Amino acid sequence: MNFTKLRKAIFSRTVLRGAMSVAGLIVFWELGRRLQLPGLAAVPAPSEVYSVIADSITEAKFWDHWRASFTRVISGFIAAQIVGIPLGLMMAMSRLFHATTFPLLEIMRPIPPLAWVPASIMFWPTTETSIAFVIFLGAFFTVVINVIGSARNIDVRYLRAAQSLGSRPSDVFLRIILPAVLPGIFVGMAVGMGITWEVVVAAEMIAGKSGLGYLTWSSYVGGNYPQIIIGMISIGIAGYASSSLIRLLGRFTTPWQRTL
C-alpha cells in the first residue's frame, strides 16, 4: 500500500465516524465526572486514567497480566479447536457416533462455563489447569456446533460431482469436505474467541492470581480505581486483537470467499 492510499484509508469517512464516536464517549464521560452526574460521579475520569497509564504500562507486572491472560486464552482456544473440529466432523459424518454423543453434548452445552469453575478446581490439580479447562469449555461447544452445522450443509451436488469425477474417500474428505466446512470453522472460531475472553476474565476474577481479569478485580479491591479502567480497556483491546487475528487468518485460508 503506498502512502497516499494509506492516508486515504486513515482519513476515510468510516474511520472518521468511528473516531468521532470514541471521542464523544470520552468527552461525555469526562464531563459526567466533572459535573457530578449520578453514577458517573464515582467513576474515575479519562483524564485521571490517562495520568496513571504511563505508570501502569511501564511496569513489568502489567505486561505479565497480559501475557497470563493471552497464554490461557490461546491454550484453551487451541485445545478446543484440536478436540472440537475432529469431533464435530465425526459427529456430522457418522450417524452412529452422532446418536451416541449428541445427547451428552446437548446436556453439557447449556451449562455456563463459569458454573464449571468449582468442579474444575476440585478436579484439576492446579488452579492454572482448571482455568484453562473452563476456557476450553467456553470455546469447545461453539466449535463443535458450528462444524456439525457446516458439514451437514455441504451441498450434495459437490459430493456427487466429486464422486463421479473419481475421488477416493480421502480426496472427498481432504479436497471437498474440509474446504467446504472451513468458512464455518472460522465463524465458530470468531464466536468462540469472544466467549473465551469473557470466560478468562471471569475465571481470573474468581480463582486467578494473575491476568487482566485479576488485575481489574484486584484494583477494585485495592481501591485503585483508575486502574480498573485500564484493566477494562486492556481486555477490550486484547479481545479485539484476537478476533481480528482470527478474521485475518480466515481471509487468508478461504480466499474464494472474497468477492472480486
Place this chain on the structure above:
Amino acid sequence: MADTGLPGRGEVLVHGISKAYTIGPKREQVLERCSLTLAAGELTVLIGPSGCGKSTLINILAGYEKADHGAMVIDGQPISGPSSDRLVVFQETALFPWMTAYQNVAYGPRVQRRRSRRNIDAEAMRLLDKVGLREFRDKYPSQLSGGMQRRAELARAMINEPRLMLLDEPFRGLDAMTRELMQEYFLRLYEDKRQTVLFVTSEIDEAIFLADTLMLMSNKPGHIMKSIPIALPRPREPQVLISAAYLRYKEEALEILHEEALKAFAGGSKAAADFVEAYEQRDIGQ
C-alpha cells in the same frame, strides 16, 4: 492424446428400464420399459415433455438411483452405482467454489492419478482455451459469469474422457444469447473429443443443432417414442439452423411432440396446454 476420439468406446444399451416413486399413498410410475441405444462417440439428445422422467433416466444412468427393473450395459459391462466412467453435468453449476477454474478442470485427472502432472496441466489448459477461459484460469467460480461457470464445468467433465457423458439441461436458465454461445462452445469440445454424450433438453432448436440422434420421450411413464438420426454436417455452424433439412427435422419432431402433448392435455396437464397452444399459434402464423 485423445484428439482422434475413442472409437468403439462408450456404447450404451438400456433395456426395459422401469422406475416408480412412492409419494405418500400414491405410487407414481416415472419410467416404463424405457429402452435406448447410445452409439459410441455419438451425441444423442433426449427431448420430451416436462416431468416425463428425463432427469430420472439421467440419475439412473449416472448410478445415483437404482431402476426397479431392466438392464443397462456400457461396453458390455453392467452399470451399477456411480463411477468416473459416467459423468454428469447438472442444471445448476456444481463447480467447487474453493478451487480456481484451473483447479476445477484438473480435479478429475488429479484424483484419478493415472496421468502425469504435466500431461494434466497441458490438457487442462488446452480445454480452458477451447472454452475461452484461458485468461480466467486463476479465478474462483464466484468471480466468473454464469456462462463462464458452465463452460468451466463442461471442460471439467470432458477432461476425464468418460465412456458416457450425461448432461441434464446444462444451459437452462441462461439468456438466449449466452445459450447459443454455450452450444457452440459445447460443440467445439464435443467435436474435439467425440465422447458418447446423452444430452437432455427441452429446447427443440438446441436439440437438433447439437444432435447426431434425436430421441423423443413420451409423457410419464416415460419411454422413447422415436429416434431420429440427424444427418446435418459436422463441424456444425449456426447457419444450419436456417437450412431446409433442419426445418424438416424440426417439423417432424414437433409433430410427434404435439401429439404427445395433446394426450397429456386430455389428461389434464397444464404444462402440455402451453405447448399445445404455442404449437397451434405457430400453424396459424405459417
